[in-house]
Every structure is written in structure tokens, then in C-alpha cells.
Amino acid sequence: MVNSLQEHPFSYKQKYHIDKKLAIAASFLGLLACSCSQQTATNVSAKSDTTSNTVSTKTTDKNNVIRLGYQKGGIIPLARQRGELERQLIAQNIKVEWIGPFDRCATLLSSLNGNRADIGGCGDIPSISGIAAGQPLCIGSVQRPRPNSLGNAILVRGNSPIQKPADLVGKKVAVNQGGAGEYLLLKVLEKENIPKEKVQRVYLSPNDAAPALYQGSVDAWAVWEPYISIAELEHKARRITTTHPAPTYGILIVRSDAAKENPVAVKVALTALSEDGEWLNQNTSAASDFLVKELKLSDAVAKQVTKNRGPESYVFPNGEDVANLQKTADWLLEQKIIPQKVDIAASVCPLGTTASR
Incomplete structure (x- = not known):
């Protein structure tokens, strides 16, 4: 479930009253996916900055910490709500910090770029745009396009x-x-x-x-x-449109240094997100309930969102995924949306994992 990476000279001067529900519902780029295990972790509220509030489980060993950045909506805050991802990582001596919420992908990617988060959920377009802009990011796992999605x-x-x-x-x-x-x-x-x-x-x-x-x-x-x-x-x-003429990937984007310095913890977190996503695919009512709580949506809106989005499954990218994302990156360059060519194969995180179809 994708956003602007820079300011544009267009100045939108007129002020509007913003519906409260819209003000709390930020960009929705990926829905669902986390993990399972035992044990409950306690989250401690940390000091907020200009773009996010931080909830963390404190630790002194950075190699045993994974910082998950999130927008309102999406797989990571749902993982935080359900709690299974955190239990599973703690069982493996990996502490979790929750960084957010961010208003859109652009600010989430800035947090990764600024070493304030390690993993975040975005769409392929802003992720590729961030890589093209020189941000130190790599592709951790992907959700393959869903041609019939109404998202x-x-x-x-x-x-x-x-x-x-x-x-x-x-x-x-x-x-x-x-x-x-x-x-x-x-x-x-x-x-x-x-x-x-x-x-x-x-x-x-x-x-x-x-x-x-x-x-x-x-x-x-x-x-x-x-x-x-x-x-x-x-x-x-x-x-006035139904399905997308060029369905996009969802991406769990990773800070490059985190993938290099802490590949085991990054891989465990990505795998846990994928497992919990599969659980949520079998429990759509629970998915809707999480949306009601996270985004303060009405039951009717949450149910339609869940239906429109469809099943969510994150996997480590294989050769076909890389080729598809490369076509997207090349098209973005042709349209002058990104400033330089992006090598997708070189942008996949070095986690020692090859995905299955």
C-alpha cells in the first residue's frame, strides 16, 4: 500500500480544513505481514523528532537491535499491534525498536537515510526513486504485483x-x-x-x-x-479506473549498512514479517480490526480497504522480480522521474538469500 521525494515549485496556497480521519490515515503501501513466537516485550516511549515518535525496547548492543520504521497503515504497524514479530525476535535475542509513524514514504526513506531506522515498508516507485537519488538503501523483500487489486x-x-x-x-x-x-x-x-x-x-x-x-x-x-x-x-x-495498468511491487526497504553489518537480524525480521502476513491473509477479519485501531477508520471503510488490497505475501526477490523491477526503473528514467539509471540486481540486500517462486 509511495510518495513525493522532493519539494516541487508548485505552491499550493489555499488552506483547507482536513477531515480528521484523513489526517491520521497516512499512505497505505503494503498491508500485513509479520511473524509468530512466544513471550511479550515491553515498549518504552522514546523522545519524538520532527517526523516521528519512537517506541523502543532499549538495548546497548546495536547488532542485536532492529529498528522498524512505519507509516500509519501497512505491515509494520500491524506487526507491532499483533506482537508476534517482537516475541519471535526477542526469543532470538534481537531487540525491536518501532520508529514512526511517518506521514509518507519520503519521510520514512529520509529516516533510513539518516540512520534512524533500519527497515521500512514502501512501494517500488518511491523506493527506486530513493535509490536513484543516492540514498543508501537496498531491497530486502518484495510483495509481487496483484493484477486484480483495487488498491x-x-x-x-x-x-x-x-x-x-x-x-x-x-x-x-x-x-x-x-x-x-x-x-x-x-x-x-x-x-x-x-x-x-x-x-x-x-x-x-x-x-x-x-x-x-x-x-x-x-x-x-x-x-x-x-x-x-x-x-x-x-x-x-x-x-474512473479499476485495476492498475502496470501493477506495482511492495517493498520492504532496508538501510544498506544495516544489511551489511547486521544481516542475520535483518533477515530474521523480514522473514517474521512475511510469516505474520501469511497468518493475516487467513484472518481478514483480524486485519480489518487492526486497521480500525491503527487508522481510526470505520468498520465499513476498513473492510473495503482489506478487500481492495487483497492477499499480502512478502518474499525475498528472485531473478524474475529483479527483471520486472529493472523494467520499472528504466521506465522511470525514460520519463525523467528519476535522475539516473538504477541497477536493481546490485540494489538487492546482501542477505545470502535467494527466493523461490
Whole structure:
């Protein structure tokens, strides 16, 4: 379940009242995945910084610590709620620190870059953009694309005359720069043979894009869950796209030095996240309950989000995954979304693991 990596010269001056539910529901790039074991750990609240609050299990041995950065929503905060990942890691003498919540992938990646977190969940587009920008990141595990997922969409107001992508010509569409929203819009335009120059991209964060759409400052919004379900069920927005023309990967992105210096702990954490994700796939009601608690969503919204996202399964990337991600990276370079070529094979974390199909 993907976001802007830099400021853009577009200045969005009008202030909006932001729906409380939207203010607490940050970008949703991956849902579900953690682990199982025994024993309960106690989390100690740590001092917060400008982008996050830190909850940690303190330790003096950095090689026995894994810092998991998270946005609101996604696999890592769900793992924190359920508690099995932490129990399993503690049983292996690995302490866990929870770093977050972050408002979007860009700030999460900045935390990894600044050595304040070791692992975080993002989409492939912002992850590749971060690597291209020279951030010291590597790809830990991936969630393969789900062609039938309804987790991304271009939305319009319920009373909008826009009915299909072709109607976007000459219109303003809110997207997050260098992230999943911009990628979705460009891929939809490409599929429909609409020159991208004929649609104006307005770079906004999700919390700014939502009121901009509802109040008419933009005509459409390219976004992901849980924003889609909130917009549809609570603000009468509607989608003009169904499935994604180029489904994306979810990525558990890792700070490069953590993967090199502490590969065992990183691998254990990634494996635990994957195992708990499989458990949650078999317990969708529990997944919805976690969303209600984490994002303060209504039951109806949480259930639709879970349904739209579909099953979640994180695995270590194999050769086919690397090739697919390389195609995405090359396309991003062609579109001038990233500044330089990214070698995906060289960007996979050196954890001594080859994934199975």
C-alpha cells in the first residue's frame, strides 16, 4: 500500500480544513505481514523528532537491535499491534525498536537515510526513486504485483462530468511527485494513448490532495488505499479506473549498512514479517480490526480497504522480480522521474538469500 521525494515549485496556497480521519490515515503501501513466537516485550516511549515518535525496547548492543520504521497503515504497524514479530525476535535475542509513524514514504526513506531506522515498508516507485537519488538503501523483500487489486485508482468527485481517463485532457490531477500516484496517472495516460502534456499534474501530499479534490481545486486524484475507500464511502468520490495498468511491487526497504553489518537480524525480521502476513491473509477479519485501531477508520471503510488490497505475501526477490523491477526503473528514467539509471540486481540486500517462486 509511495510518495513525493522532493519539494516541487508548485505552491499550493489555499488552506483547507482536513477531515480528521484523513489526517491520521497516512499512505497505505503494503498491508500485513509479520511473524509468530512466544513471550511479550515491553515498549518504552522514546523522545519524538520532527517526523516521528519512537517506541523502543532499549538495548546497548546495536547488532542485536532492529529498528522498524512505519507509516500509519501497512505491515509494520500491524506487526507491532499483533506482537508476534517482537516475541519471535526477542526469543532470538534481537531487540525491536518501532520508529514512526511517518506521514509518507519520503519521510520514512529520509529516516533510513539518516540512520534512524533500519527497515521500512514502501512501494517500488518511491523506493527506486530513493535509490536513484543516492540514498543508501537496498531491497530486502518484495510483495509481487496483484493484477486484480483495487488498491490504486484515479478518483473524481461524485458530481464530476469526468467519466473516463480521456476526459482528463485539460484537467488538473493531484499526484504525489515521484511516487505511486504520479506513476499510476502516467501509466493510465500511456495506456489510453493520451499525451502526458495534455493533463496537468499538481504535486500534493495525500492530506492536501483530498480536500483539494473535494473542494474543486483539482479535478481528479491518483491515489491508493486507504484514501480510496475513505473518499468513496465518506465523501461520495468515485473511481474512473479499476485495476492498475502496470501493477506495482511492495517493498520492504532496508538501510544498506544495516544489511551489511547486521544481516542475520535483518533477515530474521523480514522473514517474521512475511510469516505474520501469511497468518493475516487467513484472518481478514483480524486485519480489518487492526486497521480500525491503527487508522481510526470505520468498520465499513476498513473492510473495503482489506478487500481492495487483497492477499499480502512478502518474499525475498528472485531473478524474475529483479527483471520486472529493472523494467520499472528504466521506465522511470525514460520519463525523467528519476535522475539516473538504477541497477536493481546490485540494489538487492546482501542477505545470502535467494527466493523461490
